[in-house]
Amino acid sequence: MNIPNVFNRRNRILLKELTKTDFKLRYQNSILGYLWALLRPLMMFAILYFVFSVLLPIGKDDPHYPVYLLIGTTMWSFFTECTSQGMQAIVVRGDLLRKISFPKYIVVVSATLTAVINMLINLIVIVIFALINGITPSFSWLLVIPAIFELYCLSLGIAFLLGSINVKYRDITSIWDVFVQALFYAIPIIYKISMVAGTIQEPSHPFIAKALLLNPIAQCIQDIRFAFISAVGPVDTTWSYIHNPLVSIIPVIIVLAVLIIGALVFRKKSKFFAEEV
Amino acid sequence: MKRQIGVRKEISTNSDIAISVKNLQKSFRLPTEKSFGLKQAIFNHLRGVKGYKEQHVLKDINFEIKKGEFVGIVGRNGSGKSTLLKTLAGIYYPEKGEIIVDGTLIPFIELGVGFNPELTGRENVYLNGAMLGFSNEEIDKMYDDIWNFAELKEFQNQKLKNYSSGMQVRLAFSIAIRARGDILLLDEVLAVGDAAFQQKCTDYFASLHGNQTVILVTHSMQNIRQFCDRAILIENGKVTLDSSPEEVAKAYENLFK
Numbered sequence: 114m115n116i117p118n119v120f121n122r123r124n125r126i127l128l129k130e131l132t133k134t135d136f137k138l139r140y141q142n143s144i145l146g147y148l149w150a151l152l153r154p155l156m157m158f159a160i161l162y163f164v165f166s167v168l169l170p171i172g173k174d175d176p177h178y179p180v181y182l183l184i185g186t187t188m189w190s191f192f193t194e195c196t197s198q199g200m201q202a203i204v205v206r207g208d209l210l211r212k213i214s215f216p217k218y219i220v221v222v223s224a225t226l227t228a229v230i231n232m233l234i235n236l237i238v239i240v241i242f243a244l245i246n247g248i249t250p251s252f253s254w255l256l257v258i259p260a261i262f263e264l265y266c267l268s269l270g271i272a273f274l275l276g277s278i279n280v281k282y283r284d285i286t287s288i289w290d291v292f293v294q295a296l297f298y299a300i301p302i303i304y305k306i307s308m309v310a311g312t313i314q315e316p317s318h319p320f321i322a323k324a325l326l327l328n329p330i331a332q333c334i335q336d337i338r339f340a341f342i343s344a345v346g347p348v349d350t351t352w353s354y355i356h357n358p359l360v361s362i363i364p365v366i367i368v369l370a371v372l373i374i375g376a377l378v379f380r381k382k383s384k385f386f387a388e389e390v
Numbered sequence: 391m392k393r394q395i396g397v398r399k400e401i402s403t404n405s406d407i408a409i410s411v412k413n414l415q416k417s418f419r420l421p422t423e424k425s426f427g428l429k430q431a432i433f434n435h436l437r438g439v440k441g442y443k444e445q446h447v448l449k450d451i452n453f454e455i456k457k458g459e460f461v462g463i464v465g466r467n468g469s470g471k472s473t474l475l476k477t478l479a480g481i482y483y484p485e486k487g488e489i490i491v492d493g494t495l496i497p498f499i500e501l502g503v504g505f506n507p508e509l510t511g512r513e514n515v516y517l518n519g520a521m522l523g524f525s526n527e528e529i530d531k532m533y534d535d536i537w538n539f540a541e542l543k544e545f546q547n548q549k550l551k552n553y554s555s556g557m558q559v560r561l562a563f564s565i566a567i568r569a570r571g572d573i574l575l576l577d578e579v580l581a582v583g584d585a586a587f588q589q590k591c592t593d594y595f596a597s598l599h600g601n602q603t604v605i606l607v608t609h610s611m612q613n614i615r616q617f618c619d620r621a622i623l624i625e626n627g628k629v630t631l632d633s634s635p636e637e638v639a640k641a642y643e644n645l646f647k
Binding site: 122123126127129130131134137138141142209210211212213214281282284384385387388 | 395418429431476479480481482483497499500503504506508509513516517520521523524525526
């Protein structure tokens with residue numbers, strides 16, 4: 114892979130066409146079609162909202178909890194979809210790899226772009242929800258752009274890294290599925306970080322709360338929430354919660370490391386994908 | 391676990407050599423254990439078993455192809471022809487040796503790469519076209535020609551799964567022949583279809599002859615004699631004869647006597 118060729122004309126055409134096909138095929142043969150891109154996360158949100166805002170007292174005192182929860186579930190779905198589709202892309206597209214010669218990263222990127230499209234559609238829903246919830250639009254909303262970009266870089270890095278191992282050892286997909294389930298609870302998607310930390314008067318686990326916020330996924334999700342909600346209510350972010358700047362930069366370093374290592378491993382292994390897949 | 395890697399370069403010069411292959415070697419690792427996966431890999435590692443055996447498919451291949459030449463490659467099943475073609479195309483990495491390709495290379499390892507049965511004929515034309523390097527706008531321009539040549543115009547909005555296999559091949563062929571590159575690699579893909587389709591293939595080969603660098607892998611000695619300027623016989627991963635089409639065709643036929 115030499116750098117000038119990364120986005121040459123042929124590769125751009127391939128990337129565009131593969132992404133289009135991926136997106137089309139996902140909702141083939143369904144009555145509601147593309148609507149499912151919206152309905153799936155909304156249904157997940159509805160279930161979680163019912164359990165954690167109506168039945169359990171997590172979101173009862175906070176009028177903006179629905180927006181908080183919707184951002185969490187949407188971005189979490191984006192992350193899981195991006196990584197699992199991305200790491201399986203080489204195997205799924207194995208047929209193509211064996212018949213034409215092209216940079217292999219294209220199939221991984223095209224699989225993750227489908228997740229990006231889904232996420233962008235859901236972002237519109239978040240905006241509508243926020244408006245209904247009485248949050249007035251402000252320039253701080255633009256802060257979601259770097260946060261989403263960071264989350265995408267992390268997902269892409271993981272997809273490259275695990276995708277190159279998954280070609281030979283398909284166990285990776287199953288391991289990742291289980292790992293992601295556990296990870297769900299380690300990220301403040303449903304709950305709030307303040308519930309882990311406790312109050313100053315009654316601290317429960319302030320150290321664990323800090324550790325949780327060093328997870329780049331948690332950092333990104335909190336940043337996106339901050340962008341939308343901070344004008345009307347407090348949102349704890351990695352930056353506000355951890356005072357040592359050298360420590361609070363850890364999530365960003367993790368993202369960069371995963372992306373670079375993932376890309377390097379992928380580049381090295383991709384030469385043999387065609388014969389191994 | 392370190393594997394050696396040969397060289398494959400694509401250049402663009404005015405020399406009269408289109409493809410040069412030097413000391414090309416390629417082997418595959420065939421797993422000897424039945425089950426794949428992490429568990430087996432760990433067991434094998436602990437027991438000191440390699441878990442695969444090396445299969446040397448290409449042993450020492452050397453040849454040059456001049457620009458404008460129509461070269462046939464023949465050999466028995468399993469002699470390494472398809473591996474050679476895939477290595478030339480850049481799908482497989484050369485293990486040792488050097489491949490230099492001068493100009494753009496279009497491989498047809500199979501017709502209809504990327505065809506998806508769930509999409510309509512129309513969508514598949516654009517998809518397959520993208521695999522051959524055509525943008526949507528370029529396909530727009532040749533769209534009607536593709537369907538007219540395939541004689542399938544009334545099916546263009548049907549899903550591909552409702553096409554017969556013959557119809558799929560006709561559509562794929564009709565797209566494939568529009569691909570323009572300096573070098574075409576054809577792997578027996580055209581050895582299907584009925585007599586009328588065969589005639590179209592023959593006409594296509596004839597139109598290429600003299601205008602285009604072509605490497606054709608085939609079992610049809612008739613094609614070798616009719617179209618090729620030169621032919622190469624491969625046996626057991628080695629070039630055993632590189633000569634006129636007539637001589638190579640005879641040698642090939644003698645293999646089966």
